[in-house]
Amino acid sequence: MSDSKPLPLKKRVFINSPPSGCPHLLAKAIEIWGYEDYAISNNYVAGTPKSFNYKQSKNSLEQLQTSTSSQKNNEKIGLGGLSPYFVDSSIVKYWLDRVANGQYILGHIPRSPALTKVLAELDYIHLLVMSNPQSLVVSMLSFILDEKRAVKHFLQDDFKLMSPRERLSFILSGGYASKAGVEVESFAKIYRSMLTWNQEPSCFLVSLEDLICQPGGATLEKQKGVMTEIANYLGEPLYEDMVERLREIEVSTASVFKIGAWQNLIDPEISDRLVEYCEPLCEETGYNI
8 A cells, every 4th residue: 555645736827927928938837847728728618718818808708697797796807917907806706716726827917906815715826927127018019010920919900000119109108099999008007017916925926037048048057946936836846857848948939038139129219218218117126227
């Protein structure tokens, strides 16, 4: 008769990030321990968000059954960062409860006491991935204009009418997007609203740059360190081959997050404006300007 104890049941994981912050790279890291993506799992429930962004949340709410939506408690959670879509917390809880143990779901949700409460009630692990603000702005610009995506970004039509300078100004200052019909928050407000999650003891912050395994990214020692921290937070073992597997993660879509790479991906005529704007954010987070 074996004396070995059964492994504890894996918890559910919410991977949070600012818009265009590449949460899928952190997802790839925790897949090393066997966590699965709810969006492509066998138990995915049609009509629930595949990730908590503006469009997915809006579409899912419209499809939600009346019987479920009638259980509202009027405590709202803003889903999506650029233009939060506010949904009753009981509905967010219903959606999150569809995710099975050992699965993760991605999202962009600013700090919310209501979400903290829901995640605690459902015994979720909350991981937040942040990155250099300058890199994040450039990533947003590229992501919004990417026409190869299966579903175009809700701001793409507005951005096509703007010059590069106007696009940057819109991302930094925010404003009304007439084609999308939504008000967009300023980048500083979005970034700080995500960063303040670090004040929540139940939220574990990971720097995206520490996960990137190519020149200009994390060193092997840094990767080992952050993977050890993630393993401890998840309550998972860490073996040497797991760190090696992390180095195999495809990061081509995150090339902008290599140290200093953003400078080569934006018009030099407007890069000074980005540097000036992000200087106080970099000082608050410890990133290099």
